[in-house]
Amino acid sequence: MVLHDTGGDGPPVLFLHGALVDGSLWDAVVERLGGRRCLVPTLPLGSHPQAVDDRSRLTPQGVTEMVFELIEALDLRELTVVGNDTGGALMQLLVASHPTDRIARLVFTNCDAFEVFPPWMFKPMFALGRAPAALAAAVAPMRVGALRRLPIAYGWLSKRAPDEALERWVRPALSDREILRDAAHFVARADPALLLDAAPSLRRFEGEVVVGWAAEDRCFPLELGRRLAAQFDDSRFVEIEDSYAFVPMDRPDALAALIA
Secondary structure, three states, X not given: OEEEEOOOEEEEEEEEOOOOOXXXXXXXXXXXXXXXXXXXXXXXXXXXXXXOOOHHHOOHHHHHHHHHHHHHHOOOOOEEEEEEEHHHHHXXXXXXXXXXXXXXXXXXXXXXXXXXXXXXXXXXXXXXXXOHHHHHHHHHHHHOHHHHHOOOOOOOOOOOOOHHHHHHHHXXXXXXXXXXXHHHHHHOOOOHHHHHHHHHHHHHOOOEEEEEEEOOOOOOOHHHHHHHHHOOOOEEEEEEOOOOOOHHHHXXXXXXXXXX
8 A cells, every 4th residue: 555644733634535546636635734644545446556465355344454554553543534435435434343532533525325335337347347357348448538538437526637637547457457456356345235234333433524525426416425424423514516526636625624
């Protein structure tokens, strides 16, 4: 796992991204947080720079364990965890499986929850993970820049992600078959039952929860965000305008304000 640690003062903030995205998703948000210590790992979810040694850990539960190990190894306390897309699913698994006083605050943006894991339009691609060669064939068209903007690629995920970001995210899986196999191993194991089982345990989380949800998102509907917020005793739900699912790219200003 590659980690970017900005250093800085105050309680730390840990950012978790989704599949076929890397830590650069958060760059504009981190810039707006000034001197806060921001920790931005690039998780092994398909846009990571080097294939992993132990692919058996590339499951939602396994990557959640990696995140918890990172929190413990760095002895992080009074921690704010921020998640988007699959990263929000990992946050739910994290607080459900590891009740801990290290985490003080959760900030969710549009993400998987309950029976939505993955969203309906990505179910075929996630199913192809069971056959890596089929997933390779599905990803191959994204060598063409214009095709990365299709709804079944990144088109319905972000209004404003620049072409260079999309190219950066798809390059590892397109250029290294082992990284593609890493991604296939993970997405084939995305199962709604994991989040449905975790949902009742979310109420045990005693910290503050903010759910900032893009109202225009076609992947993760507004009602899904409201349901997620309702699972916590201390939560605040905020609608975010002029954004699709990738709020960190489309509205970094709004998200930074929620974190700060």
